[in-house]
Amino acid sequence: MWMLTLKKWRWIFFVVGQMILSLGIAMTIKGQRLGIGPWDVLHVGLYENIGLTIGSWSVITGLIIVLITAAFQKKLPKYGTWLNMLLLGSFIDLFNWLLPDVSTMTAQIFMFVFGVVIMAYGIGLYVSPNMGAGPRDSLMLLIVHKFNVSVKVVRTSIEVIVALLGWALGGPVGIGTVLIALLIGQFVHYAMPQCQRLLLRAAGEQSTEALL
Template identity: 40%
Template structure:
């Protein structure tokens, strides 16, 4: 349990940090942040606040997929959005192209591994990841295909709303699924069931 809790919250905080790196790279934000930025431009508030609101709304899509929320699900909605705004307030703007590319690539890798970390902690996936795992289970398709399809769909909606679409967005949408596909097995913590006692019928 302690390892699972540490991995859960380390993964969530790391995800927010990677997300902030991508925003500061200013080469196109990650898929869901295209949507969040579009909502910011249309309505107001911050990216982090919209991350929390959209995460809560995505939970409604779990109903037909029969996904069950857990501690990780609620923590995902609250922790990532809150930490994202904090990290963005700390990280300075970067002008040099080499530095911006480095931030982008680092953010994508961190997000992929961090996603596997909090999914693998087995406290319930985040709202967006639960949508992914539910569709994987229902359709029988691979994690790579399902995750990439979700990311591309969100980008299109966000771009229509005025979100920042760039080369970083495309790279994120195409690479996040494969990174999770590779790293998830190594970061999945098996849940050990306690040994059962003697059969009371004996």
């Protein structure tokens, strides 16, 4: 019987994960009265002040981060990092165009809450194949290794700085911004093993060592 190889399944999960993550981000942007994720606050702020699109700013900031981390590490990142940068921004713009604007508070809450859950599973799907960290995660890991600081401290510090910068540019900061910063990691903690098991089952593998 014809079956896809593990490598092909890994790429499928990686790309589909990018799409689902982007859908979740776009949903939180549509429910932005509650606030949005720290990096998205920055992207929206840049969009409102300079133009282009929110997805374009996601790509541009991702490219800047990739170049900085590559310069410090003296090596180029994996293909997956470049694809993450390009696909995420493109899909964010696509879903921002496809999803309707919502005005009532009930609809905004619905879009935000489900957007956060969808984001978590999108992260789980694209990270589980281990095809390369996204630009922002690469920056976090670089700082952790360079300065021997905990991941929690570095991630929180980066997101606070980015959110404040985005807020200064007029990006939507609210209770949702805090909730995303605090809770997304917890949701991903549960989503990641589920996505890994799904990938291994689809590829007919038995152990997560196959993903290394």
